[in-house]
Amino acid sequence: MILALETSCDDTCAAVVTRAGRIRSNIISSQGVHSRFGGVVPEWASRHHLEQVNAIVDEALATAETSLDEIELIAVTQGPGLVGALLIGVATAKGLAAARRLPLAAVDHLQGHVAANYLGDEPFEPPFICLLASGGHTLLARVTDHAGYEQLGQTLDDAAGEAFDKGARLLGLGYPGGPALSKLATEGDPGAFKFPVASRLAGLDFSFAGLKTALLYKVRDLGPEETTRRAADLAASYEHAIVEALITRSERALAAESEPRLAIGGGVAANRLLRERALGLGVPVHVPARELCTDNAAMIGSAARWVEPRPYPDYLALDVYATRRTR
Ligand code: KG4
Ligand code: ZN
Numbered sequence: 001m002i003l004a005l006e007t008s009c010d011d012t013c014a015a016v017v018t019r020a021g022r023i024r025s026n027i028i029s030s031q032g033v034h035s036r037f038g039g040v041v042p043e044w045a046s047r048h049h050l051e052q053v054n055a056i057v058d059e060a061l062a063t064a065e066t067s068l069d070e071i072e073l074i075a076v077t078q079g080p081g082l083v084g085a086l087l088i089g090v091a092t093a094k095g096l097a098a099a100r101r102l103p104l105a106a107v108d109h110l111q112g113h114v115a116a117n118y119l120g121d122e123p124f125e126p127p128f129i130c131l132l133a134s135g136g137h138t139l140l141a142r143v144t145d146h147a148g149y150e151q152l153g154q155t156l157d158d159a160a161g162e163a164f165d166k167g168a169r170l171l172g173l174g175y176p177g178g179p180a181l182s183k184l185a186t187e188g189d190p191g192a193f194k195f196p197v198a199s200r201l202a203g204l205d206f207s208f209a210g211l212k213t214a215l216l217y218k219v220r221d222l223g224p225e226e227t228t229r230r231a232a233d234l235a236a237s238y239e240h241a242i243v244e245a246l247i248t249r250s251e252r253a254l255a256a257e258s259e260p261r262l263a264i265g266g267g268v269a270a271n272r273l274l275r276e277r278a279l280g281l282g283v284p285v286h287v288p289a290r291e292l293c294t295d296n297a298a299m300i301g302s303a304a305r306w307v308e309p310r311p312y313p314d315y316l317a318l319d320v321y322a323t324r325r326t327r
Contacts, residue, residue, distance in 0.1 A: 153204025
């Protein structure tokens with residue numbers, strides 16, 4: 001069994017998964033302390049991880065009805081993410097592993113999101129195209145084996161989740177605003193306002209900064225009263241633009257495949273419209289369960305199955321990384 005830790009952003013997560021990809025436990029402690037700041041405050045995130053992590057590990061072991069005696073491998077997110085937050089997970093993992101002389105697997109967070117597809121009774125096996133859209137990252141990948149992926153395109157500025165959150169903020173919906181904006185959008189007309197979908201951008205890269213600015217100008221033009229009155233139409237049109245940008249690039253990537261299949265992941269994969277549009281593409285589509293799309297440790301444990309484990313004491317010098325590795 002594998003004990004996995006994930007602390008790259010504001011969720012403190014621990015999970016126990018088996019080598020076969022069965023989830024024995026998947027514990028997530030969302031901090032919820034960042035909403036009043038309108039975003040994640042890195043120092044707060046680190047402190048909360050430090051306070052939470054031991055209890056979350058204990059809970060993951062207890063829920064899995066196991067103990068450290070039965071754990072054969074410790075897995076942990078090494079990056080990308082907030083450095084202070086990552087360090088809490090990595091230091092904890094080192095301590096747990098070293099105390100038992102267990103090997104340690106250092107996992108890439110984005111590979112974790114991809115590997116969420118390999119969990120459960122019906123894993124989605126490569127090859128497939130993977131659309132990953134979260135608050136921190138947005139990219140398209142070609143996945144041909146379990147151990148990695150080839151990046152086909154990425155966002156040149158904001159991530160899709162970030163675009164949702166910033167849009168929600170402009171509409172006064174709080175943080176994180178993606179779910180709230182999406183809920184409001186169900187009452188609006190997606191054709192009411194024309195927002196740019198960055199279709200001029202050739203290839204498989206994304207750009208969401210112009211969209212956010214377009215909403216900002218629209219809100220200014222309308223003024224506070226009219227913005228409130230038309231909030232649902234604004235939300236629906238804005239959501240439509242983000243989802244179309246994600247879907248057109250995914251379609252482009254799929255068109256180049258001899259065996260087109262699509263997996264979507266990351267927090268934005270929880271979006272109702274994106275799911276609906278993806279499922280209508282006419283190719284096999286896999287969307288992991290919602291709790292496996294947003295940040296969690298089960299996906300890190302899953303990815304660890306194809307990572308070369310580091311033996312004791314080699315990993316004691318392991319460092320974290322803040323930004324994405326290009327492979
Ligand atoms: O993967 P995730 O949990 O954390 C990161 O690694 O960033 O993604 C969180 C992001 C947030 O930006 C949130 O607003 C967005 O996913 N999100 C949504 C929905 N649920 C979460 N965006 C649109 N519609 C949703 N239903
Ligand atoms: Zn993530």
